[in-house]
Amino acid sequence: MALGAKLKIGDHEVELPVVVGTEDEVGVDVSALRSSTGAITLDEGFVNTGSTTSAITYLDGEKGILRYRGYPVEQLAANCSFLEVSYLLIHGELPTAAQLAEYQDLIRQHTMVHESIRKFFDGFMPGAHPMAILSAVVGALASFYPDSLDVNDPFQVHVSAVRLLAKTPTIAAYAHKESIGQPLVYPKNKLEYCANFLHMMFSVPAEEYEVDPDDAEALNLLLIVHADHEQNCSTSTVRMVGSSDANLFASISAGIAALSGPLHGGANEACVNMLERIRKDGSNVSKYVDMAKDKANNFRLMGFGHRVYKNYDPRAKIIKAACDKLLSKGKVNDPIFEIAQKLEEVALTDGYFVERKLYPNVDFYSGVIYRALGIPIEMFTVLFAMGRMPGWIAHWLEMRKSPGKKINRPRQIYTGPTEREFVPLAKRK
Numbered sequence: 001m002a003l004g005a006k007l008k009i010g011d012h013e014v015e016l017p018v019v020v021g022t023e024d025e026v027g028v029d030v031s032a033l034r035s036s037t038g039a040i041t042l043d044e045g046f047v048n049t050g051s052t053t054s055a056i057t058y059l060d061g062e063k064g065i066l067r068y069r070g071y072p073v074e075q076l077a078a079n080c081s082f083l084e085v086s087y088l089l090i091h092g093e094l095p096t097a098a099q100l101a102e103y104q105d106l107i108r109q110h111t112m113v114h115e116s117i118r119k120f121f122d123g124f125m126p127g128a129h130p131m132a133i134l135s136a137v138v139g140a141l142a143s144f145y146p147d148s149l150d151v152n153d154p155f156q157v158h159v160s161a162v163r164l165l166a167k168t169p170t171i172a173a174y175a176h177k178e179s180i181g182q183p184l185v186y187p188k189n190k191l192e193y194c195a196n197f198l199h200m201m202f203s204v205p206a207e208e209y210e211v212d213p214d215d216a217e218a219l220n221l222l223l224i225v226h227a228d229h230e231q232n233c234s235t236s237t238v239r240m241v242g243s244s245d246a247n248l249f250a251s252i253s254a255g256i257a258a259l260s261g262p263l264h265g266g267a268n269e270a271c272v273n274m275l276e277r278i279r280k281d282g283s284n285v286s287k288y289v290d291m292a293k294d295k296a297n298n299f300r301l302m303g304f305g306h307r308v309y310k311n312y313d314p315r316a317k318i319i320k321a322a323c324d325k326l327l328s329k330g331k332v333n334d335p336i337f338e339i340a341q342k343l344e345e346v347a348l349t350d351g352y353f354v355e356r357k358l359y360p361n362v363d364f365y366s367g368v369i370y371r372a373l374g375i376p377i378e379m380f381t382v383l384f385a386m387g388r389m390p391g392w393i394a395h396w397l398e399m400r401k402s403p404g405k406k407i408n409r410p411r412q413i414y415t416g417p418t419e420r421e422f423v424p425l426a427k428r429k
């Protein structure tokens with residue numbers, strides 16, 4: 001059945017085309033609304049606005065479904081390496097064994113950063129937040145790799161995408177090492193992606209360091225569940241910046257900045273801070289649930305609620321199961337895990353949270369695993385950025401290839417003063 005939409009503005013009625021996705025999602029195409037009626041749509045926070053069609057990730061927030069290129073995230077998390085999932089997101093298909101081996105080799109060749117980039121790290125203030133460092137250094141990659149900045153050259157774009165995937169763990173680990181005053185550790189390319197990152201994070205030149213395979217496995221899983229989430233704030237930022245023909249490094253740097261906010265990726269750090277606060281305050285979970293419900297108090301339960309999920313976030317389920325697995329191996333020995341479980345139990349049976357369909361999101365349990373791996377709290381969102389990198393790249397590429405590609409430029413309804421006479425400085429009161 002062909003769907004149509006009609007809109008009446010005053011006496012003027014217009015017919016609007018309807019776009020239906022492969023999962024039967026319906027979108028009313030308003031792109032010609034202004035030219036035919038003079039009116040625009042207004043949707044603050046884009047609660048109801050589709051900014052694009054996309055073939056990368058499908059999520060159904062009511063049913064708690066998340067699929068990358070059609071594959072359920074649960075299956076990918078149980079069976080794949082992070083680079084395999086990166087390949088899937090960026091290329092659209094799972095790699096064959098030969099393609100994966102070639103891809104891993106390619107990424108390995110680019111793990112080091114230009115020696116001058118290492119000097120950057122000395123310039124940041126001690127205690128600088130690693131997300132600020134990551135965003136700055138990723139943006140600065142454009143100044144070090146001018147040979148891969150032409151957004152119209154598919155080979156250059158491919159090279160910059162490989163550089164970003166390969167170098168982000170190195171930059172992230174450098175940010176951490178600098179903050180604790182230890183020497184920056186070069187990548188060791190015989191290690192696979194996650195193990196290499198852990199090696200750069202935790203080894204010191206003076207001692208032997210063996211990566212614990214359980215830790216590398218847990219990190220691999222965390223990176224996969226963070227790898228894409230369709231048109232979220234940071235991904236929309238990456239697409240928007242890229243729509244101006246800005247290069248991939250600049251676009252991703254802006255995405256990292258968007259991710260840093262506590263309502264987005266920064267929630268994992270804020271969540272562990274909150275759990276710690278509850279612990280130090282006598283583990284009185286109900287007190288904090290009440291605070292979150294109190295409209296006079298701006299406190300929110302971090303790691304709870306989501307714009308799209310009105311059901312348990314499937315990523316939170318996977319992470320919770322991984323926490324349980326690490327717990328059974330004696331690797332999670334953290335009082336905040338117990339507090340988190342109690343908090344979840346209380347919140348999920350409380351009318352306020354039930355009515356508003358507020359469930360734990362991806363950030364609720366991820367911090368517990370990061371802590372079990374010895375990752376310091378200020379690095380949590382940096383790990384989110386590492387995981388989201390292939391998603392950002394895939395979306396940037398899709399945006400570039402879209403036949404209808406235009407610079408993203410929303411409109412507004414002006415509510416300021418109407419025209420008024422200029423008052424010279426001397427006459428102003």
Ligand code: CMC
Nearest residue numbers: 263264265267292300301302303304305306307356361362
């Ligand atoms: N604690 C208490 N109340 C909440 C919470 C929360 N965490 N989240 C939403 N609400 C209430 C909110 O006050 C509002 O109530 P009312 O209808 O009475 O005004 C209602 O639920 C709807 O909330 P909203 O703010 O209109 O929903 P939104 O879609 O604009 O915001 C959100 C989504 C994720 C920003 C929000 O749920 C939130 O602030 N959560 C805490 C931060 C967090 O965990 N963010 C991570 C999101 S998932 C990963 C990611 O995106 O990076």
